[in-house]
Each structure stands twice: as structure tokens, then as C-alpha cells.
Amino acid sequence: MASTLRRTPAEPAVRPASAGRRRRRGGFLSPPWWFAAPALAVYALVVLYPSLSGVLYAFTDWNGLGERSFVGLDNFGKLWGDDAARGSLVNTLLLTVAIVLVQNGVGLLLALGVHAKIKSRTVLRVVFFAPAVVSPVMVAFLWKYVYNPAPDAGLNAVLGAVGLGGLRQDWLGDPSLALWSVAGMVIWQFAGYSMVIFLAGLEGVPVELHEAAMIDGAGRFQRFRHVTWPLLAPAVTINVMLSTIGGLKLFDQVYAATNGGPGHASETLSTVLYKQAFVFGNYGYSTAIALVLALFVAAVSLVQIYYLRGREVTS
Amino acid sequence: MTSTLRGTPLGRRGFLRLAGGAAAVTALPAGLAACGGSSGGAGGTLRLVGVADQQKPLDLLTKDYTKAKFTTSYAPTDQVQTSVRTQLGAGSAPDLHVVYPGNGSAMSMAQIAQAGLLADLSDQAWTKKIPENFKPAFQHQGKTFMYSAGASVIGAIYNKKVFQEAGVEPPKTWGEFLEVCDKIKKKGKVPIALGAQTQWVTQLITYALVPSTVYAKNPQFDGQMQAGTASFAQSGWADAFTMYLDLQKRGFFNDNPNGTTFEQQTSMVATGKAAMAIQVSAVLPDFRKAAASPDDLGMFPVPGAEKEADVWIPAGVVVGLGASARGKNRDAAKAFIDHLGQQQNVNRWAEAVACVPLFRDGTSKIDPVLNDFLPYMEGNKAVPFMDQAWPNAEIQPAHFAVVQELLGGKTTIPQALAKLDETYRKK
Numbered sequence: 001m002a003s004t005l006r007r008t009p010a011e012p013a014v015r016p017a018s019a020g021r022r023r024r025r026g027g028f029l030s031p032p033w034w035f036a037a038p039a040l041a042v043y044a045l046v047v048l049y050p051s052l053s054g055v056l057y058a059f060t061d062w063n064g065l066g067e068r069s070f071v072g073l074d075n076f077g078k079l080w081g082d083d084a085a086r087g088s089l090v091n092t093l094l095l096t097v098a099i100v101l102v103q104n105g106v107g108l109l110l111a112l113g114v115h116a117k118i119k120s121r122t123v124l125r126v127v128f129f130a131p132a133v134v135s136p137v138m139v140a141f142l143w144k145y146v147y148n149p150a151p152d153a154g155l156n157a158v159l160g161a162v163g164l165g166g167l168r169q170d171w172l173g174d175p176s177l178a179l180w181s182v183a184g185m186v187i188w189q190f191a192g193y194s195m196v197i198f199l200a201g202l203e204g205v206p207v208e209l210h211e212a213a214m215i216d217g218a219g220r221f222q223r224f225r226h227v228t229w230p231l232l233a234p235a236v237t238i239n240v241m242l243s244t245i246g247g248l249k250l251f252d253q254v255y256a257a258t259n260g261g262p263g264h265a266s267e268t269l270s271t272v273l274y275k276q277a278f279v280f281g282n283y284g285y286s287t288a289i290a291l292v293l294a295l296f297v298a299a300v301s302l303v304q305i306y307y308l309r310g311r312e313v314t315s
Numbered sequence: 316m317t318s319t320l321r322g323t324p325l326g327r328r329g330f331l332r333l334a335g336g337a338a339a340v341t342a343l344p345a346g347l348a349a350c351g352g353s354s355g356g357a358g359g360t361l362r363l364v365g366v367a368d369q370q371k372p373l374d375l376l377t378k379d380y381t382k383a384k385f386t387t388s389y390a391p392t393d394q395v396q397t398s399v400r401t402q403l404g405a406g407s408a409p410d411l412h413v414v415y416p417g418n419g420s421a422m423s424m425a426q427i428a429q430a431g432l433l434a435d436l437s438d439q440a441w442t443k444k445i446p447e448n449f450k451p452a453f454q455h456q457g458k459t460f461m462y463s464a465g466a467s468v469i470g471a472i473y474n475k476k477v478f479q480e481a482g483v484e485p486p487k488t489w490g491e492f493l494e495v496c497d498k499i500k501k502k503g504k505v506p507i508a509l510g511a512q513t514q515w516v517t518q519l520i521t522y523a524l525v526p527s528t529v530y531a532k533n534p535q536f537d538g539q540m541q542a543g544t545a546s547f548a549q550s551g552w553a554d555a556f557t558m559y560l561d562l563q564k565r566g567f568f569n570d571n572p573n574g575t576t577f578e579q580q581t582s583m584v585a586t587g588k589a590a591m592a593i594q595v596s597a598v599l600p601d602f603r604k605a606a607a608s609p610d611d612l613g614m615f616p617v618p619g620a621e622k623e624a625d626v627w628i629p630a631g632v633v634v635g636l637g638a639s640a641r642g643k644n645r646d647a648a649k650a651f652i653d654h655l656g657q658q659q660n661v662n663r664w665a666e667a668v669a670c671v672p673l674f675r676d677g678t679s680k681i682d683p684v685l686n687d688f689l690p691y692m693e694g695n696k697a698v699p700f701m702d703q704a705w706p707n708a709e710i711q712p713a714h715f716a717v718v719q720e721l722l723g724g725k726t727t728i729p730q731a732l733a734k735l736d737e738t739y740r741k742k
Contacts, residue, residue: 064404064421065430149574173512173574175723259514262573262719263726278397280708281421283404 051294058288063281075288085289088260088267091179095268096247098183099190104239106187107194108232112224114195115202125199128192136189140256143185147171147257175265178258182266186253190246194239201235202228233312241304248297269293361644361651362409363387366395366634368597369413372464372667373636376660383647392515396422403432406641410648414461414637416452417703419711426708427637428455434638434645436460441656444674448695452632452703462652463635464664465673468628468688468697469523470616472602473591474584477504481590485615485687487623489558496567499590507562508589509572510580517718518711520562520593520617522701524555526627527619530698537704540739547739548732556728558619560721573722581605585612593617596685597633599669614684616691628691631700633670705739713738 058075062068079085110128114121131139148154149170156168171181205228213223251270254260260267260275269289277286361383365373370389377385390398395413400421402408414433418425427433435458436442442459449466453459471485478484481499486492496506511517528551529536539545547553562568569575569589581598583589585605594602596614603609618626636655638648654660662679665672669682671692681689691697702711717731726734 063430064400065427065432144576147574149571151570170571170574173571173723175573175720175725258512261512261514261716262723263716264720265723265725275712278400279393279421279712281400281426 054287055291057284058291060284062284064277064283065281068284071284075285076292078285079288079292084264084267085269085272087264088269088272091266092248092250092268092270095179095183095186095250096244098180099186099247099250100240100243102183103187103191103243104194104236106191107239108198110191110195111198111202115199125196128195130192131189132193132196134189136252137256139185139189140253143181143188144172144257146185147181149173172258173262175262178262178266182250182254182257185257186246186250189253190243194243197235197239197242198232201232205231233308237305237308237312240308241301244300244304245297248293248300359644359647360384360386361411361648363411364395364399364409365389365413365636366392368634368668369636371600372664375663375667376655377651380651380654382654383644383651396420403427403430403639408432408639408642410639410642410644411636411651412639414635416461416463416632416635417699419702419705419708421708423703423708424453424461424635424637425455428458428460432640433460434640434642434649436462436638436649436652439649439653439656441653441661441674446674448697449632449673449699452699453635461635461637462655463632463673464655464661464668465633465670466630466692466697467595467597467633467668467670468616468630468685468692469519469593469595469700470614470628470688471507471523471591472584472594472596472599472612472614474587474589474606475611475613477502477587477590480504485613486618488618488626489621492618493565496562496565496590500566504587505569505583505589506567506591507569508575508580508583508592509568510575510577510592511572511719511722512574513577513580514712514715514719516577516580516594517715517722518702519595520559521552521555521714521718522629523593523617524558524619525552525701526629526696526698527625528552528554528558531620531625531627531696534698540704541706543740546732547735548729552732552735553728555619556721556731559718560728563722573719587611595631596669596682596688599682599684612684615687626691627696627698628688629700630671630688630692630697631703632673633668707738707741709741710735710738 057068059070059072060068061071061074114124114128118124134142146154148156149172150156151160151165151168155171159165159167169177172178209227209231210223213227218226249270250268251274254266254268254271255274258266260271270293273286273289273293276282276289363373363377363385365387367389370387373387373389377387389395399408399412413422414427415423417423420426424433437458439459441462442453445453445459453461453463473485477499478495481495481502481504483495483498486495499506509516509520532551533539533545536545536550563572569580569583577598580589580592580594581601582605584592585602585607592602599612599614602612606612616626616628620626636652638645638652642648655664658674658676659678661672661674666680666682669685671681671685671689672679675681688697702714705711713735717726717734720726721728721731
């Protein structure tokens with residue numbers, strides 16, 4: 001089948017210089033920016049300023065209470081040699097990969113399912129999306145019941161009832177399973193969120209392209225592979241980026257469900273930085289971890305944007 | 316969809332990109348954001364922040380105190396620790412707030428006092444009655460900075476009916492303890508409920524055993540640790556961990572202790588599914604609340620030695636209260652603490668949390684279930700909870716983690732002790 005889709009040009013089209021000047025002149029003084037200005041001012045005051053000023057603490061030995069002195073890059077050197085931080089980095093990356101792959105895979109399947117012309121699709125959309133609006137801490141507590149290690153409770157009871165009693169586990173208490181159990185609850189919560197974004201993408205796929213492909217003799221899978229999937233690229237970009245950022249920053253669910261345990265089995269960078277600040281009182285070191293995490297998230301996001309946007313196509 | 320604003324079309328793709336950009340910006344971790352606290356108490360009203368365990372006694376005592384008004388709030392330990400420490404750092408601490416005894420936690424008396432953030436209480440009459448062995452929990456550089464109503468103990472909270480059904484009595488030696496567990500197990504009950512998913516629970520069995528395996532043999536252990544002449548690895552801590560794991564190997568714990576919470580542990584003992592839980596006496600009210608009748612439950616010292624005479628117990632000062640040194644209402648806050656130091660108020664607080672009063676007179680009542688512990692406390696066979704003498708806030712969480720790893724089979728006793736030693740030496 002000949003594709004009628006084309007890639008988005010990597011370089012922007014060359015426009016007359018005068019057009020560029022007109023747009024710049026309109027820039028920050030034009031009415032749309034006035035509307036955004038109050039929100040931007042609040043955001044700058046509440047988020048940007050504290051975040052950026054907090055960077056200074058990363059170069060001090062502040063304990064959150066007393067005086068602080070400048071220690072240069074010591075906190076970053078300490079981070080390099082910190083077994084717990086290194087272990088948590090590995091956990092964070094494993095969690096992120098699992099979340100990005102499974103959450104988006106499930107989200108795409110759900111989107112394809114509820115995009116079909118079935119009567120209950122509106123209800124199903126709401127049902128699948130509902131967990132995404134529940135507080136992550138509440139989700140963690142809910143799943144602590146699901147993951148109850150007793151053989152006659154929660155998930156273990158279900159497994160027993162369907163004849164899979166041999167698969168019963170201590171979901172949150174087994175050091176080799178805890179991390180994946182946390183990933184499971186996060187995926188359950190946000191698969192519906194990914195679904196909504198994929199649905200937005202699916203709504204934008206022109207029906208004519210599908211009809212043309214059908215006339216060309218394309219089957220269901222071929223239509224998905226050659227028509228739907230390329231046009232879903234923007235949704236894939238945003239979903240992959242959001243789930244990557246969410247995975248790298250994961251804190252609430254881990255802290256509420258396992259507190260990073262058993263031992264350090266489900267520790268993430270965010271739980272380590274929280275404990276360094278609020279449990280151990282090492283605010284300077286904690287801010288250094290936060291800074292590294294922020295830069296890491298930004299770098300990964302930029303790479304993803306560059307790579308995934310280069311693959312986007314237009315109809 | 317397109318927007319008509321100033322000719323800048325916003326298609327689905329554009330919207331998704333915009334959303335992505337916003338998401339990337341907000342990805343800055345919350346830890347980078349400076350945290351502020353609320354302002355100090357309004358004039359004449361004392362702002363008090365405590366942990367949940369303190370609510371019952373403080374509700375009683377603030378209600379009857381007529382010289383000041385209070386706004387109070389209580390929350391679980393980790394939440395209070397986060398918020399109050401942040402407020403302390405920001406200079407907006409409550410007038411009265413929770414303080415943990417000794418050193419070894421981020422909200423401990425010594426940590427906050429050395430930053431100059433706790434008011435000196437040394438001129439108050441009650442401070443003269445602090446027993447000598449408890450002074451390190453209350454004092455920093457010879458000055459008293461914390462109020463506490465007394466001491467709680469760690470022991471075995473047990474279900475009397477389950478013990479009766481198994482035909483056993485509270486044991487006096489480690490050998491007897493193992494026999495009791497064995498008989499209970501043979502009756503089809505769980506001998507010891509362990510909720511090690513709740514991290515603070517992990518430490519209690521070690522703490523129950525270490526007084527007998529370490530301090531009974533070497534009362535100077537803490538001083539030697541500080542001087543660097545002793546270590547966890549070369550001490551009775553190794554025996555305590557061995558005994559801890561022996562209980563697991565013999566099948567005396569419930570299945571999957573790392574996946575079991577404190578609440579589940581409490582329920583197991585209260586309902587008779589399990590015979591006992593090694594716990595701090597301060598949680599007796601939780602166990603009683605979950606039981607059909609409070610009288611179903613008793614408590615006995617865990618005998619961590621082969622001879623009865625060699626058994627020592629842990630007895631730690633309960634979580635206390637301090638006054639902000641820089642608060643606008645410092646004098647009023649100190650006056651309230653002075654009021655708390657009166658014998659009848661010490662008694663009321665101690666009764667509310669089932670602890671042994673800091674000092675006693677004829678009016679003091681001690682929860683009868685603690686009677687078996689008093690001879691140890693009066694015979695100098697009680698030592699403070701181990702973390703109260705530790706030099707930094709990282710050792711206790713390290714202890715939680717290694718116990719969970721030991722129970723999960725992910726580390727060995729020598730590795731666990733080496734980790735504790737390494738963390739102890741951190742500056």
C-alpha cells in the first residue's frame with residue numbers, strides 16, 4: 001500500500017524575514033500573553049523562584065536548622081559514592097522503563113477498544129480514566145489491601161479462586177517483587193490517562209484515509225500499522241514523555257505503599273532525596289540529589305522530544 | 316480544532332506539544348522548592364503541634380489549663396517531622412511542638428537544641444526530679460530542653476486466652492520463651508505477630524533483646540561506641556540478630572512479615588489469631604481498642620538471656636514536648652510545660668499513654684500490665700531505647716532496612732552489622 005502520509009519537515013519552512021519580524025513584534029505585548037500573565041506571574045513566584053533559589057543549597061552543608069557553609073561540589077561527590085542513591089537510580093530507571101512500556105501499551109489498547117463504535121464506550125472511558133484522578137496516596141493504600149500477603153485476601157484470594165493459588169505472593173514484602181508491585185499500581189492508575197491522550201490522537205485520524213486503505217485491500221492490522229500508528233505519533237510523543245517524567249519522579253505511591261522497602265528494594269531517587277531532607281536532616285545533600293534529578297529529567301525529555309518529533313507525520 | 320486567537324492555530328498536535336512543554340517544566344522535583352511554614356501563633360494563643368500518640372493526654376491537659384488558649388494539631392510522626400522541622404528552619408515554629416528524646420532522629424532534643432531552637436527549661440522545678448539515667452534524653456550540655464511524662468517499655472503484648480488454650484505462662488528465660496512459642500505453634504496459632512512492613516516495628520525485637528545480649532554484659536557499650544572502641548559487629552548485637560532470625564527459622568512469625576503492617580499485627584493478637592507481638596507499651600491502647608475486652612491482653616518482659624538474672628529490658632523516655640526558643644509566646648509556652656511538670660499532670664499523661672511516670676508519689680497509678688517491668692526499672696536493669704544514644708539520624712532507618720533485608724533473605728548478619736557500623740561512623 002502506498003502511504004499518503006508525509007513526515008514533518010525537520011527544519012522549519014523558510015519564511016520571509018518581514019513575517020518573522022511581525023510575529024516577534026506582536027510577541028509578549030500581544031493580548032494572548034496578557035491573559036496568561038497573571039498565571040505566569042504566580043507560577044514564577046511560587047514555583048520557578050523557589051526552585052531556582054533552592055539550587056544554592058545544593059552547594060552547602062545545610063541541615064535545615066542551623067548555619068550553612070559552602071562546600072562546593074562535595075554533595076555531588078557524595079552522591080557519586082552513595083550506594084543507596086545509586087541503587088535507587090537503578091530502581092528508578094527500571095520502574096520508568098516498565099511504566100513507559102506497559103502503561104502506554106495498555107493505554108493504547110484501551111483507547112483502541114473504547115474508540116470502537118460500541119454502546120458502552122462513554123461509560124468505559126470514564127471507568128478507565130477514573131483512577132487517574134484519585135490521589136496517588138489513596139491508590140497506594142487501596143493497593144496495599146489488594147497486595148495483602150494473606151492467602152485469603154486481595155489479589156491472592158482472587159488467584160486462589162481461579163485456580164492459580166501457586167502464584168500467590170507477598171507482593172510488597174518480597175524484596176524481589178516489591179518494585180514491580182509498585183509499578184503495577186502506577187500502571188493501573190495511569191493507563192487510563194494514556195488512553196485519553198491516545199483517544200485524542202485517534203479522533204484526529206481522517207476516516208477517508210482508512211476508507212482509502214480499505215479500498216486498497218488493507219486489513220485491520222495493516223490499517224493500524226500504516227494509517228493509524230503514524231498519525232498517532234504526536235500522542236505517542238506526549239504519552240512517552242509524560243510517563244517518563246512521571247516514572248523518574250515517582251514518589252507518592254512508593255512512599256505510601258512500601259516507604260522504599262523492604263530494605264531498599266523499592267527505593268527511588270525521589271524517596272532517597274525526601275529521606276535525606278526530612279528524615280536525616282541533610283538538606284544540602286538532598287537538594288543536590290533534586291538538582292541532579294531535575295537535570296536528568298530535563299535531558300531525557302529533550303532527547304525524547306527531539307527523537308519522537310522527528311518521527312511525526314502529518315496527514 | 317483550531318483557535319482563532321491572533322491567527323495562531325492551535326491544533327491537536329500543538330496542544331499536545333504545549334502540554335508536553337508544561338509537563339517538562341513542572342518536572343522540577345518538589346524537593347527543589349523551598350517550603351515555608353505558617354506564621355506563628357496569634358497573640359495569646361499557643362500553637363501546639365504533636366504526634367498522634369500525644370493527642371489523648373494533651374487534649375486532656377490543654378482543656379483544663381486556663382492560663383492560655385491553644386490551637387492544636389496532631390499527625391503521624393513522619394508528617395509532623397517533615398512539617399515542624401521545616402517550620403523550625405524557616406523561623407515559624409509552633410510555640411509548643413513534639414520533641415524526641417536524646418539524639419538520633421531529625422526531631423530529637425539534641426539536634427534541635429544545638430541549633431538554638433528549643434527554650435531552656437532548666438529553671439523549672441520538675442527538672443530536678445528527672446532520674447539520673449534518663450537525663451541524657453532530656454538534657455543537652457547540662458540544660459534541660461524537653462518535657463516527657465515518663466518511660467515506656469518494650470515487651471511482649473500477649474493474648475491471655477491464647478496462652479491459656481496452649482497451657483503456657485509468660486516465660487522467664489530465652490529457652491522458656493522458645494518453648495512457649497513452640498507449644499502455641501502446635502496449637503495452630505501464630506506465636507508472634509510481626510508487622511515488619513511498618514518500618515518502626517522492625518526494630519522492636521532487636522531492641523527487646525539487646526539489653527540482655529549487650530548491656531547486661533557491658534553497660535558501658537554506648538560510651539565505647541562513641542569512643543570508637545566498640546562496634547555493632549563485635550558485640551551482642553550479633554547474638555540479638557541471630558536470635559531474631561532463629562524465631563523466623565523456627566516458624567514462630569506469621570507468614571510474610573515484610574508484607575504485614577502494624578495494624579494487621581495488632582488485629583492478629585487482639586483477635587487471638589496470634590499469641591503475642593513484641594511491641595512498645597505505648598501502643599497498648601491500640602491493641603486494647605482492637606480486642607473484645609482490654610483484660611484479654613497482658614504484657615511481659617522478653618527474656619533475652621538464658622538465666623533469669625541476666626535479663627535486662629529496654630525502657631525509653633516517651634516522646635515529649637518542647638517550647639520554641641524564638642516564639643513570640645515563649646514564656647507562656649514554658650509556663651504550660653511547667654504546669655505539665657506537676658505530679659498530677661505527669662500522672663495524667665502517663666496514664667493516658669500507659670507509661671511509667673517520670674517520677675512518682677502515692678497518687679501515681681501504673682497500668683497493672685506494666686507491673687512485671689518495674690523490678691527491672693528499679694533494679695537498674697533497664698536501658699534507654701538504643702537509638703536515643705545514636706549520633707546521627709541515619710542509623711535507625713539503616714536498622715529498619717537491614718532487618719527487612721534479613722527477614723527477606725537479602726543480606727547476612729555480618730553484612731547487616733557492617734552496614735550499621737558504617738552508618739554509625741558517618742559524620
